[in-house]
Amino acid sequence: MHLLIFGHGYSAGFLTPLLVQEGWTVSGTTRGSSDRVRAAGANPLLWPGDEDGVARAIAQADAILASVAPDGDADPVLAAFGPQIAAAKPSWLGYLSTTGVYGDREGGWVDEDSPLEPATRRGKARVAAEAEWQALADKAALPLHIFRLAGIYGPGRGPFRKLRDGTARRIVKPGQVFSRIHAADIAQAVAASLSGKGGPGIYNLCDDDPAPPQDVIEHAARLLDMPVPPEIAIDDAEMTPMALSFYAESKRVRNDRMKDHLGITLIHPDYRSGLSAILREEEDGAGWTSAAPRA
Template structure:
């Protein structure tokens, strides 16, 4: 559900095993890309109450990758979906966000950290977590929650922003951020579906955070572009979008020990430099 880039990557893992995967989308471009990959695609708009027939989801394994609607503090899409399908799915793997932790002032945290989402987008994701947990308790379905940070891959980098020369925060003021390579996230999703205990929650990060300024500098170096200019927080408040400023007001470093040990995940790309091919021979140890 919400078969965009990550959905297609997960679908490819199943295709490689000869297993049928169905992608649900609402946009023509996503539909086209899924069909070109050879996935069985369906098109519909959950906002308009459009679902799979319930019989088609009986005992299904559902990946919920669909983001919440862009406004409000509840995830009305997943609420509407689960109400429509009742007890049909066997297991749901939900992509949430590490934003549900709110600002941790740069501390190292793990899955035991209390949720304190501040931004509306994070509150919607926290609501989605609560919604699937309530659904599982009511119907006996299984859920796994993956709290995901920024997703990157060589084909999904902020190159246009760098080409425009948009500024970043001064290095000494920049918050800690976390990330995961898109291919590693796809592997994590599939492993969570297959092996995670019901009700489990994992931080799906690479465990190697850096500051947001470091991130943009590394991507610029990788792409052969000039590093972005740096501004103070005071200057940023006058020149950056409200969305970007909201990210700059939260800082956390997130552990992934539980992911690696409990699911036995071995990351292909355990750092940004490794994910961009800027290091040779680095592994997840």
């Protein structure tokens, strides 16, 4: 079985080794260095650049996973290769989206059937991209699996580096909560889907414990036996527009469908488990530490 991953970045670095162990061949596109793609066990394809090679991989793929963010109002994968994907008729088609499509719920719960009410430009672009992928799947009769990812963390993407270099901040917005997902749990969920579990549809990928961001920083500091950074009210914090946008939405995301349909038992059901594992891996010198864009 051959999987083609568009955008072989951080999340794919956890998925590929699982699949290779199960006998899959994995190819992944990259914009730059191929080293991290090869290190994960995938065959690198330069894109943009090697369009012919990517087209051949599409034709040969049993499964295709898109992990590329929208470019403005368009999905770059579909813009470049939509007709080829439709013609190839893969037996499995996946798209990594974001729980940002739900928008702000003032701390309330959402599930896969909740209305899409994105509050940010990025969220609106993801809603449009999901619709593009669904339109392709409907027209070509392809089995589309949309995975809406909560905030991704893992080795190299935890709060420990900022705590150690003194740049970690505990910014507090009353009532603010985020859902998260460790990259290892993204990998096991997508791998379960590729094995035939669940069937086409939409799946929220997140852990069991939505939490305020300042609590995560506090717990990480205590794990390092370091002083807990003081709280900073969001109105007093100097933040970039990008950073502020993450605080524009507050919600708790349900993961029942992931567990029930994909048969997932979370490796890291909360940030405490995930942070402890990251620290152990960092101390052992193990773990994937890609600087690639999220998902």
